Amino acid sequence: MSAVKLENPALDPALLQERRMLLKGNHAVSYGVMRCRPEVIAMYPITPQTPIVEKIADLALTGEIDAEIMTCESEHSAMSACITASLTGVRVFTASASQGLFLMHEMLHYASGARTPIVMPIVNRTLGSPWGFWPDQTDSLAQRDTGWIQFYTEGGQESLDMVIQAYKIAENPDVMLPAMVCHEAFYVSHALEPITVPSQADVDAYLPPFNPEHRLDVDRKESWGNVVTQEMFYRHRRDMGISMSHVPDLVTKADVEFAERFGRGYGGILEKYRCEDAEMYIVAFGAMCGTIREAVDQMREKNLPVGLLKIRLFRPFPVQAIQEAVAGIPRLVVMERNYSPGLGGILHQELKAALFGMENAPLVHGYLAGVGGVNVSVDRIEELTRKALAETPVVESVWV
């Protein structure tokens, strides 16, 4: 591809061992994908995703990543290249955010329809207008109908681990759908934390090489991307739905296997934190969960029986797991960092839809607490929790 070919130096075997490092959330993602042995990486920079691709370039220079790296002229081309590279049967990677993700939008639908298990971290950032760089999940949530699996993570370690798990789930022959691993701008992307980078041998044992049944191949001489009839389109979409329905169980399984091998697990589809004897669950996803944990601890000390229900898998929306998790709980309060004008908080609305028809379904409060990246502190969470306990919920999401 390029005129100048770099000769990779021999790798220091110590680099393949488990390493404990102080890393930004974005760099953790780069180290995570490094261990997945991607073969093609098509990338384009955008704030606040850029450190992911910069670190990938560094790791390719040192030979720690041995992939064909395409530095594209746009996100649209990056996603286009990821799709066709994936169709040849190689493992591919890209990452994006906000405006860039929206430039990809057309090809996101194509990627899932073509059944390419691309893994793409998204660094959640506000969309213009007005212009901003702030943590807000509306960008990836607005892709919820594109046929991508979506995970939302709370910190760098979870993001690293989920990149590895995401490949395992997405490449499962019963799934074959692309996956986003979403974490928020700056709160996660640029925050330093001590991170464990697993050993190459462990990841190799956990994640088998990608070897799809169908591929774009000069020997097979098949045509891809053909024009189909209405009936064929119908069947194709139904098949995507069947594949999506396999995902929740595979997420649980992937997390259990991950915990067995690496000693860290996240609860799979969702996590309950201090939910015993709770009168109310605070429901959230992403970075806010870290602050909510502290707020729950603080409120528990004051004998306020509340817990955190952290949603980790957003697509497919795990209706059954959520219904089971909230059975017998009188109230839920959703605190979120996204907004769909004319609808409200997206998690709030999806959660209510998931509970519709459930016997003794809990009351659901929806608070637009962190839209645009505004800080939601521990005390603020306690204040909102007390407010929810004292109020009768309204149908709409509430600007608090």
Place this chain on the structure above:
Amino acid sequence: MATKLSPKEYVKRGDRLTGGHRLCAGCGASIVARNVLKGAKDHPVVVGAATGCLEVSTSLYPYTAWEDAYIHTAFENVAATVSGVEAAYQSLKKQGKIDKPFKFVAFGGDGGTYDIGIQSLSGALERGHDFVYVCYDNGAYMNTGFQRSGATPLGAWTTTTPTGKVQPGKPQQRKNLTQIAAAHNVPYVAQASIHDFRDLISKAEVAFDTEGPAVLVVLSTCPRGWRCDVAQSVNMARMMVQSCYWPLYEVIDGKYVINYDPKKRKIPVADWMKLQGRFSHLFKPESQHLVQELQDYVDREWERLKALASLPNPGATTE
């Protein structure tokens, strides 16, 4: 430089785009695709197509007209689409999983190349993928029903440049994709036409044999959109080349080489414009000046091209 294939050699090369596709009678696109693929000789080829006539007409599931591995994703991204496959090939080659050489070709119409696909094309040329980009240029968005593109000639009727008292067809001149491609300093760029398929195959052969990106821009008749006689399709392209509206030339490592100079046999553009219904309104007295305007533009561009070809090595920058 491309040397023309002998007729004997031509008939020996099999077809890799089969008959039975749904392209219209007289369409230039299949002539382009079939002959370009003959230039790949016996190499395995990965074909990419942008959304357009060629794509929708050759790949109606469960059928395909392509004898090679073929991929279509969207309209504006065929260069990136093929880039991705080429990158995967480089990775697989490096890993030792592939040992034979593959060739890569991307086909796009003028809408998918001059307009919506130019960014994707520019990026792929600059990155230096080893592939051939082929634009079949019929001067409008024919697949969606004849809308103007950046390749539509001045004065032409299209459904988005209608003709009437306030506007006699397309008000602007076309852009020059071949020279835009050449400005990327890629090793090989050439202009060809469907009427001279031996020249086209030879250029395709050079393009496939070139290491790095190569671009072919091929004049391709659309009798439906041009409102011309189907039986005149190939002749129409010949006349347009003879008028120097569509010069046949190459840019080899920056050096311009004209392949055909009609000299005294150069014909006026009006000769072929009269045969195409898309220009019929220009032959009314009130719009005749536009025919002259197009003639002046063509003459100016032809002189400029000759001047470029007379330079020793104006643009060579490749190592």
